[in-house]
Amino acid sequence: MRVTFALDCCDREAMSWAATTGGHSGDVVRDVMLAAVENRFGNALKTPTEIEWLTDNGSGYTADKTRAFASAIGLKPLTTPVCSPQSNGMAESFVKTMKRDYVAFMPKPDAETAVRNLAIAFEHYNEQHPHSALNYRSPREFRRAMALST
Template identity: 30%
Template sequence: MDISYLNIQGTFYYLCSVLDGCSRFILHWEIRESMKEDEVEVVLLRAQEAYPEAKPRLISDNGPQFVANDFKAFIRESGMTHVRTSPYYPQSNGKLERFHGSLKRECIRPQTPLSLEDAQRVVGKYVEHYNTRRLHSAIDYVTPQDRLEGRHVQILAERDEKLEAARERRRTTHQKQSFQPSQKMAEKANS
């Protein structure tokens, strides 16, 4: 879980996102005018409601929302565990940091939303694309949704079968070509 800032027409809003670290799937996100501890709880609760079977280990930075006593109590009562990253080391939460950077670079800046509602619309489209159509190199070029729902195993097996079939075709073609004498050798033999 992480919070980032979005500059929408000179006004800064808070983007709070919850990402599944294994699949890179964005479980929930919200853009708000403020992001206090209780608002972070709401975002996390909505992500948890969408995936009630999950028993997450929450990773966050050391922002004031995440170190607040009420937030710690919320985490305990929710049955989650919480790990905070090392101070001044954003790589500790790199998957979400990367998502926020990509979102700003590929969505917010090029589309320049004109209002909070417009930003919510364009971010919603981006997240839908990110989750369901964008292939990720870190998860073997499958979509986060395919990974989250376990389809990646079948997709990777089908890819392996296609690659092996292509290798076999190349081997067969190469063997046929290497056993056929060249045209010049055939002409010399006939003369």
């Protein structure tokens, strides 16, 4: 199973995700992009200002159709240098956390159960998982605190 996700680099929230038994197709990537924009900007079909969208160099991310779609919804598509996963460290750290703290402990007898458990894991991560960079708050706790302070 492969998971495509959109992670906010400011508050660490996993804004959207999709799991497939195939690869990271352009259709899946575009669905995740749109869901991230809608989730973050209240069902808007475009960001209010251009936002950088950093990915690796997988074909689903670098396809012309995906890059054009990203631009159309207000995202500036950027890719990490080839063979340089450390340049996308926040995403790599997120994957490590999900595998270590969630996937390792969840039952996965079949794809349907795995996806159901992934949904629970993503929700727990966003609501409960503390981050040192967020003063040991979860992504959503951090967002709520920021909203109250403005």
